[in-house]
Amino acid sequence: MSSHSKPALISSRHFQPGQRALVRIDADLELDKNGQLVDDWRLKAALPTLKLLSQADQQLTLITHLGRPNGRRMADLRLLPIARRLTALLTGYSRPRIVRHQPEAVESPIFETQYQLCQNIRLLENLRFDASEEANERGLARLLTEQVDYFVNESFGTAHRQSVSTSGVAGLVPSYLGLRFAEELAHLNLLKEGSSQRRPHLLIIGGAKLPEKLGLLPELAKLADRILLGGVVANVFLEAKGEDIGRSVSDPDYLPLAKKLLADPEFAAKLSLPTDYQIEDDRIVDLGPRTIQQYIEAINEAGLVFWAGSLGICEQPSSAVGSQALARALADAKAIKLIGGGDTATDLARFKLLDKMDYVSTGGGAALTYLANQPLPAYQALSTQPAT
Structure with missing residues (x-):
């Protein structure tokens, strides 16, 4: 090689x-x-x-x-x-x-x-x-x-x-x-290469890993026609808008980026944030019913959906309502359904809906990194090995 x-x-x-x-x-x-x-x-x-x-x-x-x-x-x-x-x-x-x-x-x-x-x-x-x-x-x-x-x-x-x-x-x-590694790249390319036959492209981003989610969002947004946020990622944007999020988990280090993105008309036009939430102990723990319905409507209109990150605290049934409702809607939707691995796949397995998705990546962070055109060190190492 x-x-x-x-x-x-x-x-x-x-x-x-x-x-x-x-x-x-x-x-x-x-x-x-x-x-x-x-x-x-x-x-x-x-x-x-x-x-x-x-x-x-x-x-x-x-x-x-x-x-x-x-x-x-x-x-x-x-x-x-x-x-x-x-x-x-x-x-x-x-x-x-x-x-x-x-x-x-x-x-x-x-x-x-x-x-x-x-x-x-x-x-x-x-x-x-x-x-x-x-x-x-x-x-x-x-x-x-x-x-x-x-x-x-x-x-x-x-x-x-x-x-x-x-x-x-x-x-x-x-x-x-490996065979699965190559298969991962092929499926992610459906979104990365921007097939016009499967528009609109919908990104659902949640979870708490801000470097892998919010840090890559400017690049990921280029692939999407609409973006739905939940989890800690959404909390940062809500706080950046000046909303009171109480004792909810956020990160001040990412507030400047969130404010910059909110000020970008092209990005803001694609973005949907929760408009109501489930609150426990002064913390946002899940989407509210109005937001759940709005997000389900977006899923039903999409041609391709990529979902990475829990939208609530899915280990607790009482705060997994939003993720479970969206998972059921996605299972019934006509769109191509791509799942960004990690916690999202674990949630879908818990909801017994994993087999209803078209493709489940084994790595959420790796999938997002690849979609955002950032280097994958493991792939690069295979690409640059000495001649054999």
Whole structure:
């Protein structure tokens, strides 16, 4: 592969029987209070690539992270629930063989526990137990690649992060896009390339991750004919307009940007903010009934809808009314329905409406970054690897 070429999609022509592959998957999923998986949609997204390689007699080492242990070993963030579910998806059984090593016998915490899912697939321990992962230190990248023949990135959800497992290992061995990673880009291009046959384009943006949402909104707005806001993102705009939001979560650092956007006639013409809200303890926790109805009407008029971010506190049924009502309307709508992964996908799974969407991205932040024409370090690393 030449420098700065387009990343190659993994296929059978890239390997020989018996070769060893390092595969980065995205298993950062929600666990309940008993440490059990709430859903497994991200694991299922990786199955086509895993089955392609496994059925071709490849030896697979899977790597992923779970939560934010920040370089510490944390019992409640070990990957046993992930290993059990992956084993069940791949084999029909749910008991992986666990191989443990003493800390002094291995060079990184991620090698201390290894989960043998089936004869030719093993899963290493949580990548973020080693602080080198997020620091993108080359030593860990060399450790991960020293006994493999090639690398496959099947973790679109972390493509906007620069770490050992997303960009550090790429180029140390031949490296390829996973099937789902490539599929993500193709579906997002429906919005990014602005098909006139699916107008109007509607963006629904909520949640609390302001750098990934509000920070990218000026670029995202160029793709949209109309924008509906909820969650903390909406709170910032309401505060910028001078409305009293009480003790609701906001961020003064983003008020200047919100005020600037509100003063832009082209942006303001596309924007819809909540006109009523559900209040608890002097905090906005959900959309009000009038706003819900207005937003449903916008969904019904749209040709393509992209939704990223919860519109209320969806872990609590009483403040998930807005998100659930819009999800039901979207499920019945004729528009193309694209979901920006993360919490939005978890909400839809909770509402049992995930399968009613046309496409669910495995990464909200990565999807928004790509749509806003910002670089994806993991994709760039695959594009600039040395010749092989």
